Amino acid sequence: MPWDELTPLQRAAAYARGETIDRLPAVPIVGNTAARVAGCKVSAFRGNGPLLAQAHVAAYRTFGYDTIRIFTDLYTQAEAMGATVFYPDDETAYLARPAIGDVRSRCTSAERRGRSGARWPTPAPIRSASTTTPTCSKRSKPSVTACV
Numbered sequence: 001m002p003w004d005e006l007t008p009l010q011r012a013a014a015y016a017r018g019e020t021i022d023r024l025p026a027v028p029i030v031g032n033t034a035a036r037v038a039g040c041k042v043s044a045f046r047g048n049g050p051l052l053a054q055a056h057v058a059a060y061r062t063f064g065y066d067t068i069r070i071f072t073d074l075y076t077q078a079e080a081m082g083a084t085v086f087y088p089d090d091e092t093a094y095l096a097r098p099a100i101g102d103v104r105s106r107c108t109s110a111e112r113r114g115r116s117g118a119r120w121p122t123p124a125p126i127r128s129a130s131t132t133t134p135t136c137s138k139r140s141k142p143s144v145t146a147c148v
Helices: 008-016 033-038 048-063 075-080
Strands: 084-086 094-097
Touching: 033 048, 075 084, 075 094
Parallel strands: none
Antiparallel strands: 084 094
């Protein structure tokens, strides 16, 4: 972007080194909007790696954010776990039937009545701020990925 002092790659590298950056990196969740930018249907884009990449690069070049985050939806994982997923032709998929119909059906009758006999550990008491010393751990450095 013309008013930025750093390029996305320079910004990410400076951030990873703990240096001052000109602004926070913009990493939007573009998702299926990338299909609209590329002029294709979500159904053509879903599961098609080359088209997914092409659409996300087109969205990146159109909107000028810092990093491409490839993302469509998580319904493939839900379906793999037994859920029924509906895949519309040109919209985001949605859950038609969850993998577990009723969580209570997975519990024993004693657990449902709250008499499982399970004992939960007692949490440690919260110390007041005046008796504790705050500690800061050094943040982990993110990996730096170049954008096309």
